[in-house]
Amino acid sequence: QTVSVSATASHPIPTTLWGQMFEDISSGDGGLYAELLQNRAFQQVTPNTAAALNAWSAINGGQISVVADSVPVSNSLPNSLRFNVPTGSTGQVGFANSGFFGMKVVASSTYKGSFFVKFPTASSFRGNLIVGLRTTSGSTIVSQSVPIRGSTTSWQQINVSLTPRTTPPSTDNQFFVTIDGAAASGQTINFAMFSLFPPTFKNRANGMRDDVATALAEMQPKFFRFPGGNNLGQTVPTRWQWNATIGSFLDRPGRAGDWGYINTDGLGLLEYLLFCEDLGMEPIMAVWAGFALGGTSVAQTGLEPYIQQAIDQINFVIGDPATSAPAARRAALGRAQPFKLTYVEIGNEDFFASDTYTYRWPAFVDALRSAFPNLKFIATSNINSPVLSPNPAQWDHHVYQTPTWFAQNSFFYDDMPRNGVTFFEGEYAAISTNPNDIFGSPANGRLTFSTMQSASGEAAYMIGMERNSDIVFAASYAPLLGHVAGSQWTPNLIAFDTGNVYRSASYFVQKLFSTNMGNEYIPSTLPSRTGTVFWGVTRNTATGEIIIKVSNTVATQANLTFVLPFANVATSGSLQVLTGAATASNSPTTPSALAPATTTITTGKTFTFAAAGFSVNVITIKAS
Numbered sequence: 001q002t003v004s005v006s007a008t009a010s011h012p013i014p015t016t017l018w019g020q021m022f023e024d025i026s027s028g029d030g031g032l033y034a035e036l037l038q039n040r041a042f043q044q045v046t047p048n049t050a051a052a053l054n055a056w057s058a059i060n061g062g063q064i065s066v067v068a069d070s071v072p073v074s075n076s077l078p079n080s081l082r083f084n085v086p087t088g089s090t091g092q093v094g095f096a097n098s099g100f101f102g103m104k105v106v107a108s109s110t111y112k113g114s115f116f117v118k119f120p121t122a123s124s125f126r127g128n129l130i131v132g133l134r135t136t137s138g139s140t141i142v143s144q145s146v147p148i149r150g151s152t153t154s155w156q157q158i159n160v161s162l163t164p165r166t167t168p169p170s171t172d173n174q175f176f177v178t179i180d181g182a183a184a185s186g187q188t189i190n191f192a193m194f195s196l197f198p199p200t201f202k203n204r205a206n207g208m209r210d211d212v213a214t215a216l217a218e219m220q221p222k223f224f225r226f227p228g229g230n231n232l233g234q235t236v237p238t239r240w241q242w243n244a245t246i247g248s249f250l251d252r253p254g255r256a257g258d259w260g261y262i263n264t265d266g267l268g269l270l271e272y273l274l275f276c277e278d279l280g281m282e283p284i285m286a287v288w289a290g291f292a293l294g295g296t297s298v299a300q301t302g303l304e305p306y307i308q309q310a311i312d313q314i315n316f317v318i319g320d321p322a323t324s325a326p327a328a329r330r331a332a333l334g335r336a337q338p339f340k341l342t343y344v345e346i347g348n349e350d351f352f353a354s355d356t357y358t359y360r361w362p363a364f365v366d367a368l369r370s371a372f373p374n375l376k377f378i379a380t381s382n383i384n385s386p387v388l389s390p391n392p393a394q395w396d397h398h399v400y401q402t403p404t405w406f407a408q409n410s411f412f413y414d415d416m417p418r419n420g421v422t423f424f425e426g427e428y429a430a431i432s433t434n435p436n437d438i439f440g441s442p443a444n445g446r447l448t449f450s451t452m453q454s455a456s457g458e459a460a461y462m463i464g465m466e467r468n469s470d471i472v473f474a475a476s477y478a479p480l481l482g483h484v485a486g487s488q489w490t491p492n493l494i495a496f497d498t499g500n501v502y503r504s505a506s507y508f509v510q511k512l513f514s515t516n517m518g519n520e521y522i523p524s525t526l527p528s529r530t531g532t533v534f535w536g537v538t539r540n541t542a543t544g545e546i547i548i549k550v551s552n553t554v555a556t557q558a559n560l561t562f563v564l565p566f567a568n569v570a571t572s573g574s575l576q577v578l579t580g581a582a583t584a585s586n587s588p589t590t591p592s593a594l595a596p597a598t599t600t601i602t603t604g605k606t607f608t609f610a611a612a613g614f615s616v617n618v619i620t621i622k623a624s
């Protein structure tokens, strides 16, 4: 197959083309968000139930229960941990938190812990709490003694700074609080709002898990879609609300997330925005738009409060502190300057409620557009079905399919009309090899981790989106992150467990595209729509490099001859290639089965290139 490359670019590559979609789907708490304690503030749990004590356990006979405190630590956090030392206790008595499937502890790292404590009834007790980290088998890794006294009947915050000298043998570790049982026999002490942070990405307070955030940063993503996805809200009362996710932990009630567990909302709107800046990403921020995934749509006459809340959410991001109260909240939290924001998504997958989106879309967009004329609003129902008014200028298209579907739909956007409407491929991934049961179980074709076959199919589709990036302004694989031990969805771009991060085949494809974008598209001989090998050419005008991406979605090698029209073409170029067997994947048992390799290849005005079976290739050549 001969590929003739044009001399002139057809269009600029949008700077936002490749990015990340995030929502808390076993990916926020216990994942990207660095807090080590699970159920740290007993948010949204029913007092005096076993479930309320999730992740907490007694040590040496300590008696613990979650109570609705008569004087809670804050209005948003009504529950406390009541700790009673049974009379006749001996030895260290207390309780522990098991984190999220344990917690990684590393020597010489400093773990910053805090909690609130009070005696519900005054007593003459004076003694010390021992606060620290221990292995699940009970051996202390590091601890600190903290004096307390029974006269403390109002909430007192305790801070500890724990620096282990040794690294424990596994991630099977706990945070603990104990007291001398004999000395404290009979005492009752209340605790609230625990927190324990390891060193975080860029050392940000209330920040991100370093190894996970580092893997995300390596992709050089250009946008970050948040906070959902389904996690925008299963019911109206439990929807994501920006104002419940900012400021002191004492003011964050948490909520029942859409994926079956409670979100602490410690990872909140300001943390998302700061993370966007840390990675050089532009936010694509969703507002809840009156549809709860459980099936409820707010009536047209009842939308105003939710529209106002969306306006306030946007004002927190870009408003003027002098004229907007939400913007003043942002300034009071240390950020007077507005953040960069261009795109706001109106809901998520509103094709589940198209009938009400026909009034919810205009109600939100008309109000938001008049408040923020420079923003662009993304519709989330099926493209032009139903027809919406005002006509959306941006649509969010999602597709989960088989590897073959992606290879066969590389031309998905080629036939879209060029009428000013642009597209966000907000979620896409090859998730099953079974076209008859895409969302089924692994026994029925569902992928647990992406494979070389799924990643090369995705690459074919991405080559199509790159070719059509005059109308595709952004695209993101979904879901981005998933905990291997407790995930609600597979495959995820990045899998992780308590101590490790696993970069998938698809991760490396996303990274290859995002770190080799170029800034203008160069047309070339089109691949066959029904073929199995796909290619695309971009140029980086700053470096004078031509970037050729090739995806071979089948086992047989593909031989291509490239003909470049440029006067000067380097006789050697670099090749980054990800290749392996169709079913090869990176997983906790085979973490490095697949990794990109960089080599030098012979290039020139005309050169041949052999694309290995099941391979994704990026060729970079100096040309002018």
Ligand SMILES: O=S(=O)(O)O[C@H]1C[C@H](O)[C@@H](O)[C@@H]1CO
Residues within 6 Å of the ligand: 023, 228, 229, 230, 231, 348, 349, 427, 478, 479, 489
């Ligand atoms: O069940 S689905 O609708 O397929 O869920 C998908 C679509 C939704 O936006 C996202 O939250 C989720 C997984 O990425």
